Amino acid sequence: GENVEQHPSTLSVQEGDSAVIKCTYSDSASNYFPWYKQELGKGPQLIIDIRSNVGEKKDQRIAVTLNKTAKHFSLHITETQPEDSAVYFCAASTTGNQFYFGTGTSLTVIP
Amino acid sequence: DAGVIQSPRHEVTEMGQEVTLRCKPISGHNSLFWYRQTMMRGLELLIYFNNNVPIDDSGMPEDRFSAKMPNASFSTLKIQPSEPRDSAVYFCASSLNGINEKLFFGSGTQLSVL
Numbered sequence: 522g523e524n525v526e527q528h529p530s531t532l533s534v535q536e537g538d539s540a541v542i543k544c545t546y547s548d549s550a551s552n553y554f555p556w557y558k559q560e561l562g563k564g565p566q567l568i569i570d571i572r573s574n575v576g577e578k579k580d581q582r583i584a585v586t587l588n589k590t591a592k593h594f595s596l597h598i599t600e601t602q603p604e605d606s607a608v609y610f611c612a613a614s615t616t617g618n619q620f621y622f623g624t625g626t627s628l629t630v631i632p
Numbered sequence: 633d634a635g636v637i638q639s640p641r642h643e644v645t646e647m648g649q650e651v652t653l654r655c656k657p658i659s660g661h662n663s664l665f666w667y668r669q670t671m672m673r674g675l676e677l678l679i680y681f682n683n684n685v686p687i688d689d690s691g692m693p694e695d696r697f698s699a700k701m702p703n704a705s706f707s708t709l710k711i712q713p714s715e716p717r718d719s720a721v722y723f724c725a726s727s728l729n730g731i732n733e734k735l736f737f738g739s740g741t742q743l744s745v746l
Contacts, residue, residue: 565723619688
């Protein structure tokens with residue numbers, strides 16, 4: 522099955538700085554790459570996703586980039602705010618198959 | 633919409649007892665998923681249903697675990713008998729149609745088996 526690796530496991534940034542989280546995957550057939558944000562005591566919430574026919578997608582301060590050749594994708598958060606502090610998970614899947622989640626990145630934004 | 637609703641939020645039980653977790657998916661969603669989250673193993677898919685039919689239960693750890701979806705608006709995950717190693721957060725999620733779509737998670741059930 523798919524193997525998704527996520528780095529770093531923890532990340533601290535100053536408020537206003539950018540944060541970047543990277544994931545690699547093993548199955549070249551993977552074609553859907555969502556990112557989830559999990560706040561303490563809550564379930565993961567989808568924040569952005571990208572499909573394999575697109576190289577980059579933006580939504581306000583959040584962007585995701587995908588490099589299919591290298592089999593990696595990244596989450597970029599600009600102008601970070603304290604409310605961005607959470608655990609972020611990447612995932613990868615192929616059509617008709619389950620998501621394989623990364624191990625998570627705990628992001629702390631220091632005011 | 634209220635989102636995916638799970639109950640109870642917390643469950644503390646003793647080893648050997650039966651545990652039943654409940655889930656109400658988002659109205660109109662055809663697919664429902666049960667996940668387990670632990671520090672050691674992260675998020676694991678246990679089972680998923682499409683149109684109330686179990687499609688893939690290969691993630692169910694063992695026969696002590698069972699799941700049902702009697703109708704489009706309700707599902708249960710049962711553990712009988714429970715063991716301390718079952719302690720985890722159990723999430724229910726739903727999607728509009730299928731496994732390769734946006735998942736909407738509930739708030740989870742924190743299960744502690746003593």
